[in-house]
Amino acid sequence: xxxxxIIDYGAGNLKSVHNAVxxxxxxxxxxxxxxxxxxxxRKSTHIILPGVGAFESCLNGLKKxxxxxxxxxxxxxxxxxxxxxxxGMQMLATKGFENGEFPGLDWIGGEVKKINNQNNNxxxxxxxxxxxxxxxxxxxxxxxxxxxxxxNLNDLSAYFVHSYNFKNKxxxxxxxxxxxxxxxTAMVSKENIIGTQFHPEKSHxxxxxxxxxxLEQV
Amino acid sequence: xxxxxxxxxxxxxAGRVVKGINFLSLRDAGDPVxxxxxxxxxxxxxxxxxxxxxxxxxxxxMIDVIAKTAExxxxxxxVGGGVKNILDIKExxxxxxxxxxxxxxxxxxxxxxxxxxxxxxxxCIVVAIDAKKKxxxxxxxxxxxxxxxxxxxxxxxxxxxxxxxxxxLLTSMxxxxxKSGFDLELTSKISSSVNIPVVASGGVGSLRDFFDGIKFxxxxxxxxxxxxxxxxxxxxxxxxxxxxxxxxxxxDNLG
Numbered sequence: 001x002x003x004x005x006i007i008d009y010g011a012g013n014l015k016s017v018h019n020a021v022x023x024x025x026x027x028x029x030x031x032x033x034x035x036x037x038x039x040x041x042r043k044s045t046h047i048i049l050p051g052v053g054a055f056e057s058c059l060n061g062l063k064k065x066x067x068x069x070x071x072x073x074x075x076x077x078x079x080x081x082x083x084x085x086x087x088g089m090q091m092l093a094t095k096g097f098e099n100g101e102f103p104g105l106d107w108i109g110g111e112v113k114k115i116n117n118q119n120n121n122x123x124x125x126x127x128x129x130x131x132x133x134x135x136x137x138x139x140x141x142x143x144x145x146x147x148x149x150x151x152n153l154n155d156l157s158a159y160f161v162h163s164y165n166f167k168n169k170x171x172x173x174x175x176x177x178x179x180x181x182x183x184x185t186a187m188v189s190k191e192n193i194i195g196t197q198f199h200p201e202k203s204h205x206x207x208x209x210x211x212x213x214x215l216e217q218v
Numbered sequence: 219x220x221x222x223x224x225x226x227x228x229x230x231x232a233g234r235v236v237k238g239i240n241f242l243s244l245r246d247a248g249d250p251v252x253x254x255x256x257x258x259x260x261x262x263x264x265x266x267x268x269x270x271x272x273x274x275x276x277x278x279x280m281i282d283v284i285a286k287t288a289e290x291x292x293x294x295x296x297v298g299g300g301v302k303n304i305l306d307i308k309e310x311x312x313x314x315x316x317x318x319x320x321x322x323x324x325x326x327x328x329x330x331x332x333x334x335x336x337x338x339x340x341x342c343i344v345v346a347i348d349a350k351k352k353x354x355x356x357x358x359x360x361x362x363x364x365x366x367x368x369x370x371x372x373x374x375x376x377x378x379x380x381x382x383x384x385x386x387l388l389t390s391m392x393x394x395x396x397k398s399g400f401d402l403e404l405t406s407k408i409s410s411s412v413n414i415p416v417v418a419s420g421g422v423g424s425l426r427d428f429f430d431g432i433k434f435x436x437x438x439x440x441x442x443x444x445x446x447x448x449x450x451x452x453x454x455x456x457x458x459x460x461x462x463x464x465x466x467x468x469x470d471n472l473g
Contacts, residue, residue, distance in 0.1 A: 015314040019289050052316075053339040087339075123415045123438060125341045125384050129221045129263055129468045148472070157221065157468050159263075159294060161341040161384075180220055202294045202316060204258060205472035 002030040002215065005044035007071075009036055009061035013201070017050045017085065020201035024212040036065035046215060047071070047080055050201075051087025055096035055112060055164065058087045059104065068105075076107065079192040081217035089188060089195025090166055098164055108188050108195065109169030115162075118181045129157045130178040130186075130198075138175055138189050140213060147209045156206050158186065158198035166197060192217070221468045222432050223263035223439035224456055225417065226446045228253055229270045230299070233283050236270070237395060237444045248447065250283055255290035257446070260453045263468060265291055266387070266417075266441060268319070268346075269299030270362055281313050288314025296344055296387075307334050311342070319387055321346040322360035325367055325374075328381060335382030344417075345378040346387040347371055349404055356404055363391050371404070372411050379412045386412065387441070390420035395444060397423025405435030417441050425451065425459040432465055 004025065006017050014034050021032050033040050041047070051058050062068055075082045084092050093104040096112040104112070117124050134141055148156065160178065166185040168174040176187035178198075188195045194214070200207035228235045228250045235248045254265050267287055269280060284297055297310045298319025307318045318338075324331050324345050335343045348363050349356040349371040356371035375386055388408055390401035400418045409416040415438035418431040422442040431440045445451045457467045 013311060013314075013316050015285075015288060015312055016295075016316055019314060020292055023292070052342055053337070057337070117413065120413055123413055125414070126220065127341065127385065127415050128223050128438065131219055131221075150472075155470065157470060161294070163340065199294075199316075202292065204292045206470070208292060 002046060003044045004030060004032045004046045004048065004215065005040055006032065006034045006048045006050060007036060007062075007065075007067070008034045009058070009065050013052050014050060017048060017201045020208060020211055021048070021215070024208050025215055030215070036067055038067055038070045041067055041070050041074055044074070045080060046217070047074060047082045049082070049084040049088035049091070051085055051089070051091060053087060055087060055090055055098040055104070056100065056102045059091055059096075059102060062091070072105075075193060081214065082193045083214050084193075084195035085201070086162060086197060086199060089197055090164060092188065092193065092195050093166055094169070096164070107193055108173055108190050110188075111167050112164045113167055115165050115180060115184070116182055122181045125161055125163045126180040126184065127161045128159065130160050130180065131157045132186055133177045133179075134175070135177060136172060136175050140189065140194060140217070141175060143216065144210060144213045147213060148206065158196075158200070158203040158206055160184075160186075160198050162197060166195075219466050221263070221466050222460065223417075224261075224428070224453055224467065225264045225266055225439055225441040226253075226257045226262050226453065227266040227268060227419065227441045227443040228287075229268050229443055230280070230283065231269075231271045233280055235447060237447055251286045251290055253447070254287045254295070257453065258291050258293045261457060261468070262293055262453050264294040264296065264439070266296045266298070266319070268297075271299075281309060284310060284315060285313040298344070298346055298387075303330065304334055304337060307338060311338065317342050317344050317385070319344040319346045321348065324378070325358065325360050325369065328377065331378060331381035331383050335384070340382050340384040343383050344385045344387050345383040346389065347374060347378075347408070348389050348391050350391040351401070351404070359391060372407055375408045375412050379414050383414065385415045385417060387417045387419060393421025394419075396421055397444065399423065399427040400431040400435050400437075400440075402430055402434045405431060405437055409436035415439065425456060428456050429460060429463050429465065432460070
């Protein structure tokens with residue numbers, strides 16, 4: 001029995017994430033909860049941290065729920081599969097520079113900085129579907145590739161909407177990128193932790209396959 | 219490379235999709251839930267859902283219809299119509315909207331843009347501009363095109379950007395439902411005045427109109443209603459055409 005917990009910290013398009021997880025999950029064998037209770041977190045088998053909004057307000061929201069230390073225990077010690085989406089991925093970084101300088105969870109080394117608008121030649125936010133480039137093959141991307149039944153994963157695109165970019169400290173933790181003026185980190189991965197800058201819940205067939213792959217993680 | 223977005227728009231009145239001409243003479247065009255599902259399966263890059271009579275009828279938007287639509291929609295869903303305050307925006311987001319479009323309320327209380335962008339993130343807040351030509355410039359209209367605010371559309375667009383909106387949904391009232399093409403002059407003027415994405419809306423009748431809105435209007439996305447609802451064009455046709463004209467669109471053949 002799977003227990004998927006979508007962390008509710010007062011922000012984010014929780015319902016969209018819930019709808020998408022629901023459609024790819026095996027209804028007999030999967031419970032989906034949107035919650036911020038420590039009890040639910042302990043019972044969970046899979047944890048999703050969605051994120052819409054500003055870096056600091058998302059982190060503050062997480063602090064307010066008082067689940068941070070329990071979350072760290074579940075993810076860093078118990079190694080439960082974890083997926084951070086958009087600002088939920090950015091919060092994994094060491095530091096964020098949105099409206100000031102703020103410490104992140106520091107689970108994956110890196111800094112979150114504003115996308116360079118190339119002398120006003122680029123519209124910000126980076127909003128829409130963009131082509132993915134797979135850099136490092138992981139067991140996750142291998143399983144994803146099998147599901148997509150396409151020869152070349154680099155033909156795939158996903159939906160992005162963000163103004164800040166996760167700049168990885170360690171290149172091997174950067175799995176997928178895209179391009180918008182500069183190189184944009186699209187997916188990070190470290191052991192049981194993955195994060196996506198794109199929104200799998202809004203990336204239709206590709207995104208749903210991505211979430212299904214995540215639910216199959218053990 | 220970032221792709222140009224093709225967005226079918228569901229104008230909803232009393233729980234049904236409708237389509238008018240110049241914002242009037244509404245015709246029934248189907249069930250929003252079924253249409254959202256069909257469009258997202260056909261390759262729509264986003265879907266916009268506008269409750270077009272909510273403000274005028276001074277009622278709350280239909281949250282249950284929005285929630286049912288969101289359940290079938292695995293591409294971004296923008297919802298608008300009848301938004302008055304932060305609580306309405308939150309209610310839409312909880313129902314499954316990814317972005318919320320505000321129009322009349324932004325004019326009446328511009329600080330709503332600042333407050334909501336700060337709370338939910340810039341990317342979440344779309345400000346809709348319904349513009350109508352007045353001699354040399356365009357005025358902003360509110361209440362579903364019923365009230366002329368006298369405000370200049372270009373200066374309002376700049377103001378919106380400064381206040382933190384993530385996107386502008388620009389509708390030419392003169393072209394809406396006429397199938398005579400986007401107002402390219404208006405679209406390009408607004409698009410070049412701001413550094414946030416502009417969605418062009420109002421007037422699409424042919425494949426060429428989509429191309430012109432992108433190429434000459436400078437739009438980041440093009441929105442259409444009638445041509446899709448009445449099955450005159452399919453999303454696939456539009457995308458194949460744009461691709462043949464070297465416009466970068468998403469055709470992934472995964473369905």
